[in-house]
Amino acid sequence: MNDAHDLNLILEARTPLVVLETFEETRALQLLTRVAVKRACALHCWSATEGINYLGFGHKIESDDDLADPERALRAIKKQNQPAIIALCDFHPYLTNPLIVRLVKDIALGDEKTRPTLVLISHSLKMPPELTRLSAYFRMRLPTEAQLEAVIREEARLWAGENGGHRVRTDQQTLSQLMNNLKGLSFDDSRRLIRSAIRDDGAIDESDLPEINRAKFQLMDMEGVLSFEYNTEKFSSVGGLHGLKHWLEQRKGAFLNGSSKDTPKGVMLLGVQGGGKSLAAKAIAGVWGLPLLRLDFAALYNKYIGETEKNLREALELAELMSPCVLWIDEIEKGLANGGSDDGTSRRIQGTLLTWLSERSKPVFVCCTSNDISGLPPELVRKGRLDEIFFVDLPDEAVRRDIFEIHLTKRDQSPGLFDLPLLSAASAGFSGAEIEQAIVSGLYTCAAQGTDLTTETLLHAIANTRPLSVVMGEKIQALRDWANDRTVMA
Template sequence: MSFLKNTITSPHIKRLITTSTTINKLTINNSTILSTFKTKVNNNKSNINQNPTTTTTTTVKSKLFKINNENTFSRSFYSQRLKIIDHGDKNPMDDGVQEIVYKELVEMGDYETVINRFETMGYAANEECVRYYFKSLVFSNKLDRAHLSLSKISESDILKHIKQLETPTQDQPSSSSSSSSPPITLPPYSISFILPDAVKEKINQKPMIPVIRIGEFGPMRMSMGDRIWGILWIPVLAIGIFLFILKDENSPTVSTSSGSKNKTVAKEYTDTANNKTTFDDIKGIDEVKAELIEIVDYLKNPEKYDRIGAKLPRGILLSGEPGTGKTLLARAIAGEAGVPFLYTSGSSFDEKYIGVGAKRVRELFDLARSQQPCIIFIDEIDAAGRNRISSRFNETLLQLLTEMDGFAQENKIMVIGATNSPESLDAALTRPGRFDRQIAVPIPDFKGRKEIVEFYLSKVSHDEDKIKPEKIARSIPGFTGADISNLINTAAIKAVLNGQDKVTLKMIDEARDDILMGRERKSSIISEETKRNTAYHEAGHALVAAFTESSDPIHKATIIQRGHALGMVSQVPESDHHQFTRKQMMARLAICLAGRAAEEVFFGREMVTSGASSDFQQASKLATAMVTKWGMSDKLGYTFHHDKMSQGTLNTVDFEIKNLLDKQYDHAKTLIIKHKDKMHLLMKFREINSS
């Protein structure tokens, strides 16, 4: 193409090269064109500086980008440059904005930024953007890095059109001005860049702007479809990946009573149609059991209730402490009625993906409808039915409300929920029509504990002559059914480990101590001084408990190290306490503080130890409740004080608490001094029990 050397001075050639631009893989490697073009651009720049009125001004919409000319000279070059680049970064798909950015950067002389910005392929570009890019290449002596090419134009075509340009017609005089040049008709063509490897690698890491093919001398324009796709393809891809993962996560299945697979049901659900639990397995909560027998009778004989218009309660909410038998009650209902029992927990609905919880609720109820009559048991329902605190949990709760409220009248599905904190449930969930029955499952009393002990003892071999269920029941106040089951099972394990064929009373007593105080640490090495300090400390507790009126009887006092405690004094009430008197609470304060009082009496104030930490914690908690909740303070009177109090009230509360503790500490100290001889007598034993 050396024939171009003599005709390259035509302004139309410059326009031909710089006007129509796109990103493509076409190449021209012609040093003559490059060097001549560089010379031409430099000459044009010189002409522009000498006669600016001859230049063609590019019209730009002022609303795209404004720079306050009055403040231009007061700004620093750096801040103005950052403002320009920032505006361009905020509008990457607007070629008009990018044109202004390139223009301002070229006028500042920041050619390197123009080159790097253009070659990233991350911004829209039009005809003028390409001009500023080539100018930057020329002025920074980097024109050789861009290898230009023309496509679909042969050398003969170019020569023909050049001759047309250089030969003026009769109707139109020859002129070097581009504005008076005749229109050129050329096939569509494009110019592209073969970029360095480093730039190519960078381009591959960023979303590319779609390749735009342009006509002759027309500004670069992107179709609306290309613009929308260029913006939305990443979100569309992300949504597709999300849906694929969601489908994969929800694929586990669960067996139904017929042995078939029900697709898309979460794996947490367990069908127990062969449930063998009955009300005979429920002990110690007779009142609760009697209330649930009504529900079982309806499930067995719905016709007699339907005749008079009675309807099955849609839901039963069981509330109570952990281990009181809520799950066992639900299984017993299903076992007695002989219907399928679908079990899940409230936490199984929760998922990191929004909407999965609601989907699992729908699947659970769909499975229940296919097996009705049946029972759905949701353990720890407060995990899904808690007061609405976030939109993610709201969706699960709302779906649960919809399913429970949307039962058809002929549906025979019962929902049983269990929770340890019914006050945390949403009011819409606990209203009649959803959970019609709310049943409190209490901790068993002495009679209930005795029945539960007898039930679990009947399942193991034991010494019936020496083991008295009522004695065991009296020694474990506050134990739930689960605690008693664990107690008997632990004793049975001890019997096996000791080579015995029966459970003895001693094994049950050891199992109780292991549960309440921790396992005995026989291998622990303790200094004689620590043993002595512990002995006086625990003896102080035992002595004050023995000589203080209204205190509970001592069950065991020991200095054998168990768990984290070096010693312990255990008390067992003669009967279950449903409430406490002021006298009983004052006695409890004195017993808690007696360990430190004994240390001070026998070792002196400077030799007391840190072993009383848990004692102080218990005493302070009890004294605080007496002052702030139970109206046992003379100064504060009969008021209930919340956590938020004025500074004056806080000071008064602290004073009253300290007054109670000081008074009972002095009482304990007085008793220990009075019975010093008995304290020395107690020191001879490592362990003392009620027997």
């Protein structure tokens, strides 16, 4: 089956109005041309700048009026008594005019054997209620992986022809990742991104993938409740979490290659604030080479009834369009807390999210982070919706040493100049974020004094810090006790 076959079936059913939503107007008109030739049917195209254009075969629409005017054009079309396909390009602004709507309806209610079929082509179009029962919606297929590969090869040949026959440098793994990341885009958008990647440096390599993901996100207009996280991490930037790292490494191939019927669905990261949950979410996307989308529950909520659920549904649909990707739901308990003080909005949000988690078929790996799992519905944390619950505990002495080394290196400090065993012992009870801030504090002190950072300076910063494990010791211990036999240690 293809687009021409499917569109022809709609016309065979004598549907008077066809709504074709697309940004690819030229491709849509080419599709209509193929269908019109197959049906031996006249084809015309109207636009506000050109009026009615005769596209090369069938009868013409003759009129002395200015057919760039939508009302006059529709009146001329209404007078026709021969079947035809008439494309109305960017007609959506005129559908708020009652007279225009009535003229369209008059044409649609004409004799089905002789009336023309109106095909409304626009990037987005909502039909008035009185026309919806007379309309059929049609959407052109997105390119398949084989078609994307053909576009890549075509653009590579064009570049080679313009550059002395030099071949575009790439490898099969990067090409596969590129084709995965282009899924959900139109032919035209895919071609532009492929061309941009090739013409930048004559190569398609891993450095092109983040930029393509960013451009794809912008093309899909996802700004709002979903945000694109530009800075992902490598697991080398995350101290500890060996259990989580091993678990993810085992499932990387199954998720990226679709080599298993049981594709990994996602994880819940529960733990102490500052323990590295957010960093781990970023690292999953970075290591797997996937775009990272962050769902902001605060931006979801709307004062109008039903709008919050609609926002969530649209966000999840857009995440599927970006697939394969990692969807990071940060501090999920703030959006799904149990309670009845919000007119049932939280319950409806829960239902929408739980249904999607159970039924989604696109490769969207969900990473939920939470500081308090007690407020979450049991249905969310059961196996089947998410694969595992990991507990991110405070780092032990060995992991704290790794964290010191990571953050000192990030700030152009040589870890070998510091007494790391002493620092890791002195920072017992510190989270990764608190260790980082101790280093930052020490650097500020040294900058003010005009001295170099030393172990003594860091020990002083550590001594002046009251970690969360002290400030909220009872609560953190209760969380640890709860997680001890209910979760997997990350």
